[in-house]
Amino acid sequence: MSKGRIIDHPILGRLDEREEVHFTFDENKLIGYEGETIAAALLANGERVLRCHEETGKLRGIYCNIGHCMECRVNVGNQKSVRACLTVIQEGMEVKSGRKLPTPFKKGETQ
Template sequence: MSNRIKNHPILGNLNDEYCTFFFDEKQVKARFGETIAAALLANNTRILRYHEASGSPRGIYCNIGHCFECRVNVNGQNGVRACMTVVKEGMDVHSQHSLPQPFQKGVWEENETK
């Protein structure tokens, strides 16, 4: 059973053309024009990254680009918002596990005192 809406009451019949991309080395099917977040949700993927300090799982929260909870690594670039980024054929997406060193708790203050 598909988790995608095929006919929307306002948008009508939705695009039924697909491409593939990779999320953490697994092939994922996505509609053309769909965001990474929407494609992952449709494929039952809820965890997009892990909290930098606690390691707790994070997923989509606001889905409009405000909260940054859906940050992923796309083709080697960290901090890309999955809810705002449209899937492209062959895209290489990875869950994000940590922020760069200066932003981790305690490291910023330590670096500033040197």
């Protein structure tokens, strides 16, 4: 659990004890800590891929981490396109990665 985390820091000191938060990412059960963002909790669990480009399907992860670039969009429960870097993880949260969307009107593609 602590592998992805910086527990001890020479200047900032030891990481405070925090409550565990249980959540799922694409149905995988994961553990984060209270007060942290979805992006931080996922990265600490080794999850770098948050979505794919809606048209090309190319994989994407966090880029700016402070809400500007919109690259970290995930779906949370019924809410679509939530910025993982600004949204605090909650107990029982169901996080889903963004998927490729159909392009029925694109030349050369059917369906």
